Amino acid sequence: MLTFNSLTGSLPDTLADLSLFPFSAEQNQLIGTLPSWLGRWQKDDYILVASNHFSGHIPPELGNCSSMTHLSLSNNQLTGYIHPQLCNAKFLSEIDLENNMLLGTIENTFINCKNLTQLILNHNQITGRIPGYFGELHVLLLELDHNNSSGEIPEKIWSSTTLLEFSVAYNFLGGRLSAEMGKSTTLERLILNDNKLEGEIPKEIGRLSSLSMLSLNGNRLEGRIPTELFQCISLTTLDLGKNHLNGTIPKDIGMLV
Helix, strand or coil: CCCCCCECCCCCCCCCCHHHCEEEEECCCCEEEEEEHHCCCCCEEEEEEECCCECCCCCHHHCCCCCEEEEEEEEEEEEECCHHHHHHHCCCCCECCCCEEEEECCCCCCCCCCCCCEEEECEEEEEEEHHHHHHCCCEECCCCCCHHHHHCCCCCHCCCCCEEECCCCCCEEECCCHHHHCCCEEEEEEECCCCEEEEEECCHHHHHCCEEEECCCCCEEEEECCCHHHCCCCCCEECCCCEEECCCCCCHHHHHH
């Protein structure tokens, strides 16, 4: 463990043949590119180098880390595409790449991450549509805030039987909210604010009995607030501001105050 120091320089090649598992060098001032020899650490279950100054691409050789379960590269200066080869690490369950400069689509990037439970890609430059395959994986937490994703939310997302948090605020998502969202009964946090969503809030949202937080602020939603929304018995935080909603305020809104 090398975390929370003031280490500088790059990762020396002399580390390549050592058995360091888990490897954590978070919260330092390390620079340079992430070396491809990290892929030799096949017994390493954690590789954590968040909050440094690493630049360049994520080496696809990390997919050779056959025992890796947790990869954290957040808060660096990484660029380029996320290579699908990363999912060759078949036990990989938690991926945190937040606050980098990663770009491109993720259309097929994580489709083979069969054990993925947490994916955090906030504050990058990801483009294209949100893939529907996330609804077929066993993801618990999916965070894609502050990117450049566009298109409609795929209906397959709402078929997930495990998803607890779906957060895609500050993107360019459009289209209507599907009635299929009523199937996602495990959801606890649904954060879709500051997109281009339009149409009405589907009444099927009332089936989300585990939902505690709903943020739809800053979209183009219209119509009345469905009274079914207040059948969400766990709801404690509701933000519907900056839309085009009309009609009266449902009296049941007092349940949230």
